[in-house]
Amino acid sequence: MSDFEPTIVAFFCNWCTYTAADLAGTSRLSYPPNIKIIRVMCSGMVDPQYIIKAFLEGADAVLVSGCNPGDCHYINGNYKARRRIKLLKEILPRFGFDAERLKLTWIAASDGVLLAETLTELTERIRALGPSRARSTMVI
Amino acid sequence: MAKIARVAVKDRDLLKTLRGFLKTLLSKGKMDAVLVPCRLPMKPVLMPTLLSDPAELDHADPLSPAFPLNAARIAARLTRRPGGGKIAAVMRPCEIRAFVELVKLKQGRPENLVMIGIDCLGACRNRDYARWSARAGDNAAEAYARAVLAGETPPEKFEPADACRICEFPTAEAADLSVALYGVEVEKHVLIEAVTDKGKAVLERLGLPAAEMPPARAKTLQQLVEQRRAERDRVFEETRSAVDNLEKLSRYLADCVNCYNCRVACPVCYCRECVFTTDVFDHEPAQYLKWAEKKGALKLPTDTLFYHLTRLTHMSTACVGCGQCSNACPNDIPLTPLFRLVARDTQAAFNYQAGRDITEKPPLAEFRDVEFEEVVGLGADETAEMEK
Numbered sequence: 001m002s003d004f005e006p007t008i009v010a011f012f013c014n015w016c017t018y019t020a021a022d023l024a025g026t027s028r029l030s031y032p033p034n035i036k037i038i039r040v041m042c043s044g045m046v047d048p049q050y051i052i053k054a055f056l057e058g059a060d061a062v063l064v065s066g067c068n069p070g071d072c073h074y075i076n077g078n079y080k081a082r083r084r085i086k087l088l089k090e091i092l093p094r095f096g097f098d099a100e101r102l103k104l105t106w107i108a109a110s111d112g113v114l115l116a117e118t119l120t121e122l123t124e125r126i127r128a129l130g131p132s133r134a135r136s137t138m139v140i
Numbered sequence: 141m142a143k144i145a146r147v148a149v150k151d152r153d154l155l156k157t158l159r160g161f162l163k164t165l166l167s168k169g170k171m172d173a174v175l176v177p178c179r180l181p182m183k184p185v186l187m188p189t190l191l192s193d194p195a196e197l198d199h200a201d202p203l204s205p206a207f208p209l210n211a212a213r214i215a216a217r218l219t220r221r222p223g224g225g226k227i228a229a230v231m232r233p234c235e236i237r238a239f240v241e242l243v244k245l246k247q248g249r250p251e252n253l254v255m256i257g258i259d260c261l262g263a264c265r266n267r268d269y270a271r272w273s274a275r276a277g278d279n280a281a282e283a284y285a286r287a288v289l290a291g292e293t294p295p296e297k298f299e300p301a302d303a304c305r306i307c308e309f310p311t312a313e314a315a316d317l318s319v320a321l322y323g324v325e326v327e328k329h330v331l332i333e334a335v336t337d338k339g340k341a342v343l344e345r346l347g348l349p350a351a352e353m354p355p356a357r358a359k360t361l362q363q364l365v366e367q368r369r370a371e372r373d374r375v376f377e378e379t380r381s382a383v384d385n386l387e388k389l390s391r392y393l394a395d396c397v398n399c400y401n402c403r404v405a406c407p408v409c410y411c412r413e414c415v416f417t418t419d420v421f422d423h424e425p426a427q428y429l430k431w432a433e434k435k436g437a438l439k440l441p442t443d444t445l446f447y448h449l450t451r452l453t454h455m456s457t458a459c460v461g462c463g464q465c466s467n468a469c470p471n472d473i474p475l476t477p478l479f480r481l482v483a484r485d486t487q488a489a490f491n492y493q494a495g496r497d498i499t500e501k502p503p504l505a506e507f508r509d510v511e512f513e514e515v516v517g518l519g520a521d522e523t524a525e526m527e528k
Contacts, residue, residue, distance in 0.1 A: 096384060
């Protein structure tokens with residue numbers, strides 16, 4: 001097991017996934033400290049630029065998580081997020097950012113256990129994948 | 141419903157014929173003005189010009205390989221609100237396709253514009269055009285057009301722009317009227333095809349004799365497109381391997397000085413205010429110092445890669461491959477192949493083609509209930525699979 005500690009930037013929607021993180025906390029469920037959570041009101045407000053910036057700054061992975069389709073607090077934000085992630089997954093891998101480093105999940109407010117499991121799993125996968133090249137390259 | 145008319149070419153003067161045709165648009169076609177590249181009076185440079193006086197059309201030159209800027213932006217300015225009159229705009233296929241994209245973004249309106257597409261013979265970069273036309277002399281446009289249409293080498297060491305060498309859209313499929321030159325006997329006539337109902341209405345007013353499209357045209361176009369596609373694929377392959385990791389991409393863009401000329405020149409870079417010119421990127425001096433301390437060395441200006449990656453994300457689904465980005469770059473960065481390469485993937489991912497259909501919505505302007513399931517979830521554990 002390598003001693004590399006990945007840094008995973010996570011954009012969680014306020015109404016679903018962030019609430020699930022709260023629930024995981026109050027239920028005393030553990031998940032790795034490698035996840036840096038940024039609360040946004042909706043997964044649909046995650047501008048692709050935030051994701052690109054995270055990768056350029058050396059994030060080993062980026063996770064965007066929101067409500068399940070049909071359950072978005074703002075009706076259709078998560079559908080827009082899905083198209084944006086699809087777009088980024090067409091662009092970023094071309095330049096060496098492994099597609100496995102960008103993830104989109106739907107985690108509902110009551111899914112505290114699923115959240116903890118997802119974050120644990122993701123951390124292990126990214127640990128195995130190794131550090132992002134942006135950490136060791138000069139980014140112009 | 142295609143209606144085709146014939147305009148006779150007299151004295152083998154193709155340019156004069158085209159000028160004459162444009163004049164009839166004002167007299168019989170009931171157009172208020174014509175937008176067409178014209179020779180400026182003070183210097184033999186071509187710029188898009190709006191003309192309402194038929195006599196001024198003697199300076200029009202839609203044949204020259206000059207392509208100083210993408211006129212889609214001009215057409216958008218002339219039509220962004222009603223009241224600009226009925227305009228016939230002579231545009232290259234890529235300009236028409238870019239205008240279609242701007243209409244989708246509500247930055248232009250097609251109602252009072254009649255788009256006249258002329259078969260595109262290819263163009264050169266701004267810095268090359270002035271020198272080439274000085275060498276090629278007075279009849280440069282005619283000589284150039286005849287050579288290209290005959291499949292010969294154009295005179296005086298003509299260098300087409302990278303974008304034109306790999307462009308597979310030599311005809312204006314989305315125009316209202318399409319002026320056919322390829323595969324047509326241009327010593328005798330040019331053929332005008334009405335593609336839309338609007339175009340048909342205009343053509344009918346001109347009272348030109350009817351004609352048939354010769355079979356040679358389809359064959360000539362097919363050969364040309366195949367040639368361009370082969371060249372395009374070769375350039376894409378070269379570009380692909382020149383940018384396939386972060387260091388290589390940085391090398392490709394290392395000469396960039398953040399002038400943002402490519403953004404200004406791009407007809408479909410649609411933001412009224414680009415985020416890179418706002419105070420989001422007006423970093424605090426203390427922040428620069430912190431970055432320099434954290435990273436050891438900080439190349440300035442910052443956010444060069446960020447800027448290009450953002451542009452790719454924002455406009456690659458609308459990219460029409462016109463080449464103005466490369467044309468505008470003061471440091472000769474080959475932006476067109478890079479942007480076209482990414483655009484091919486992003487447009488294909490959404491089953492979309494920029495400029496193909498004015499009724500088709502841009503990919504990020506719509507969504508479905510169930511789609512792209514493959515991007516959701518952690519997916520199968522590929523690293524575990526590989527270790528087995």
